[in-house]
Amino acid sequence: MKNKWLVGGAVLLLVGGGVGGAWMGGLLPARPGDSTPAGAGRAEAKARDGVAGKGGKKADAPLEFVSREVVQPTMARLPTQIEFSGPLVAPQTAVLRARAAGTLVELRVAEGQRVAAGQAVGRIDVAELTSRVAERNAMLESARAALAQAERTHASNERLAQQSFISPIALDNSRAALETARANLNAAQAALDTTRVATRDTVITAPIAGIVARRHVLPGEKVSLEQQVLTIVDIARLELAGTVGTHEVGRLRPGLPVQVSVEGMPEASAGRIARIAPAAEPGTRSIGVTIELANPKEALRAGQYAIARTTLPDDTERLTLPATAVGNTSGEDHVWVIENGLLARRAVTLGRRDPREGRVEVLQGVTPGSVVLAARFDNLREGARASVVVDRSAPVASAAASTPALR
DSSP, rough: OOHHHHHHHHHHHHHHHHHHHHHHHSSOOOOTTSSSSHHHHHHHHHHHHHHHHHOOOOOOOOOOEEEGGGOEEEEOOOOEEEEEEEEESSEEEEEEOOOSSSEEEOOOTTTOEEOTTTTEEEEOOOOOHHHHHHHHHHHHHHHHHHHHHHHHHHHHHHHHHHHSOHHHHHHHHHHHHHHHHHHHHHHHHHHHHHHHHHHTTTTEEEEEEEEEEOOSSSTTTTTTTTOEEEEEEHHHEEEEEEEEEEGGGOOOOTEEEEEEEETTTTOOOOEEEEEEEEEEETTTEEEEEEEEEEEETSSSSOOOOEEEEEOOOOSSSSEEEEGOEEEEEEEEEEEEEETTEEEEEEEEEEEETTTTTTTTEEEEEOOOTTEEEEEEESSTTTTTTTEEEOSSOOOOOOOSSBOOOOO
16 A cells, blocks of 8 residues: 555656646646736847847937927028117216305205206305405506596697607607506406406306206305316206227118117117217227217106117028027037937037027028927937927927926
């Protein structure tokens, strides 16, 4: 019995081993709950081995760009915009100066107050002028009396000379004395007139209509001759002084309209080019341009910073691209293009720019048929496979070229 049990166990082991080997080799069907074919593991392994390249690295998937992420160069006109910047100045500015030395006893206006032309705005007290006028009057009367006496003496000498009672030399001396007395009278009259003018100069009057910009002295202070007292500004017309290069000045002309943006003002104001300098400034290649800006409501003020822009039309059709499509690396401008299903980086030479439309002229590097990436993407590699696909709700450029990143 014992031998029979040993023989039966050996047979069972042989049968079980054969069945297991057949199942492992794929000769028997899979188990009821198993959905994977018996040879699927080896097929998938071969598929993975086919995708993997040398060294075990996975091949890159092609980059996909939607149609709105690529553009083609187009022909367009690019107007030139020239800018002028600087502070506004008031050309009608007057500085009132003291025309007599003395004490400023009255100043009737303050900063920001409006004055009219010829209006009396202050007065200087010159105490010595009154006595000086009296002195000049006395000197004039003395000279007038001396002239009268010289006239009578000369008339008497003429009668005596006719009767040969005096010599001709004595008559000549009498005539000279008369001329001297007449000259002294004229000098005394001139001195009196000068003193009276100085008296009138004690009243300070505004030479132009405008607004008081600054008071340089206060009442009670002593002022000297030609010392500054007031500054009056007429802001009904303002100017902006700018410069332009010698290569652009030939396209400008007086009367050309400009738009002036002033700091603090919500809207631009209309102006025009008033004057263009006849020569470049020393040491530069810039020519001065003066822009005139009407300010009838006096909403603008002198000293405000302003930027004036004038647009010059373009008469030539140019090959252009969006400015966002152009990148710059180490000072070299470039774009990314798709050629024959591959990405390529092309150096480009740029020309005129139009900041308003966001376009730039391309002189070299692309053709009208080039397919150019409209934005600058990160992690692009030259020679990578790329294609343009139909727009989708969630466009995918690729794993390598993720989201556009402007630089």
